[in-house]
Amino acid sequence: MCLLAMVVSVVQAPFNYFTGLKMTGIIFGLLLLALAGLYYLSRFKNRSALSIAITVVLVNLLFAWIYFVSSGISGASLMTFTLTFFLVMIVAPRGQYVVWLIFNLLLVAAIILIEYYRPELVPNMYADRESKIVDLSATYLTSVLVIFFGTIYLKNAYNREKQQREEKTRVLEVLNTEKNKLFSIISHDLRSPMASIQSYLELMKDIQLPPEQKLQLEAELLLMVNNTQDMLYNMLLWSKSQLQGLTVHLAPVNVYKAAMPVLDIHTTFITNKRLHLTTDIDKNLTAMADLNMLQLIIRNLVGNAIKFTAPGGQITLEAHQENQQCLIMIRDTGTGIDPKRVPEIFSLKARSTFGTGNEKGIGLGLYLCSEYTAAQHGRIWFQNNPDKGCSFFLSFPLA
Structure with missing residues (x-):
């Protein structure tokens, strides 16, 4: 959003300067430098919250200045306040929405009231009717383009978050399935062979069996123990891979x-x-x-x-x-x-x-x-x- 505002400033600074609004062009030039510094503060110094707060206050105050040097309510300044508020609502934290809304409304109300009671503070800076139409048209075009790209940004961000939530939901469903599988193994599949091994051992202890039958039982018992060991080994490997990932x-x-x-x-x-x-x-x-x-x-x-x-x-x-x-x-x-x-x-x-x-x-x-x-x-x-x-x-x- 800061880069987008810098692009707007790059367009508006020379445009306003060469259409007769030289002071407005200079202010946009100053705004461009300030935005570049704030972008550096946010992106490279990791001070996003501070950068957002300074940007909102600075941009609004500069646009208030522009309001007084670009024909006030007869010019294009009110559209820039609307555009600024749109960008602020995109980047500001949720808890600050009301604060910046009140700030914007009070600031705009203040400059309109100043113009109403002190109209001499807001001179007409347009050289002719044509330059006014060009300025208003250009500001409208800029606003529409910024709103267009800003809306795309919002939709893409929303879709990314939605996709991430859906992916997390799928992962949770898989984990839940695996958890149920593990409990099923422990409660049934592993309990059954252990019960059979116990029965074999009790039988061999309590009953005197002929040597041939005893050897057969011992062979079956060994087979069952080895089979149960394989089951345990697979279960432990699977559990480890779920907890720690495959190495x-x-x-x-x-x-x-x-x-x-x-x-x-x-x-x-x-x-x-x-x-x-x-x-x-x-x-x-x-x-x-x-x-x-x-x-x-x-x-x-x-x-x-x-x-x-x-x-x-x-x-x-x-x-x-x-x-x-x-x-x-x-x-x-x-x-x-x-x-x-x-x-x-x-x-x-x-x-x-x-x-x-x-x-x-x-x-x-x-x-x-x-x-x-x-x-x-x-x-x-x-x-x-x-x-x-x-x-x-x-x-x-x-x-």
Whole structure:
């Protein structure tokens, strides 16, 4: 607004000077210098409130002076008071609106009353009728243009604030959804496996079981504990990412060396479920990724493949270079993905389902995979296999 007023002063100073209102032109020149100083005070010295107050008082007093040297009420001064008040209302703090309104009304009333009772103080400064018409027309044109650009500024500011409010509302809705998801996990999905573990332990304590049956129960208990540990790990990672944001450390990662420790963790599950695991990983393949994130993604995808593949099924992990990208594929011969669940499979809306061995999840695994893949500038997608099961694909830039 200060810059806009400076533009008006740049136009009005020479215009008034060369149309016969030399003193008015000089005053606009002084106003231009004052506005430049106040702009510096506001923009570079961070004294906006003081700058606004000085500007309002100074501009109004200078326009009052102009009023007496540019034919008073017969000239264009009253229009400039209206224009000044419009600019003041744009930049002034809300609590000062009434103050500046009263100031403007009292000042204008005072100079009009002075002219009424002392008309000799307001001489006619126009050389002829033509110069008066030109001055009034130019002032009107300037006022209309300033009001036009000022209104655009106000509308843009309003729309920006409205957009920011809507964005904050969307963020709050997402946070609320995530909060509800977390409470659902704690109250139900996590409580159920803990209750099952407790039942297993009580059964083994109270009843003398045959060795074979005891070994079977211990294997199932171990499977459930490991499954619950995965659930907790995913939940803690998700909660941490929501509270602290994702921290990504991209570096060259050998995919074979990153994947093999993950597969070793799942060896017990694969053996207990009598699954067949096949790997085909290029030992020289190096991706630009975050090692911990990449291992978490592979662990979740392999864990899902184990969960939804029936005993005796096949799981395949492949990784090779394709079109300057590192392509990782996890294929299984499991139950596949219901087409109705496809649109929400990578979102928080995804509901957890039981695996072929009654394994329970919390619906966070694929969401975390999607978030962590995107954070590493990668891509994740899937497709149901023509025969049986489904395949998940990961693509990362080569190191």
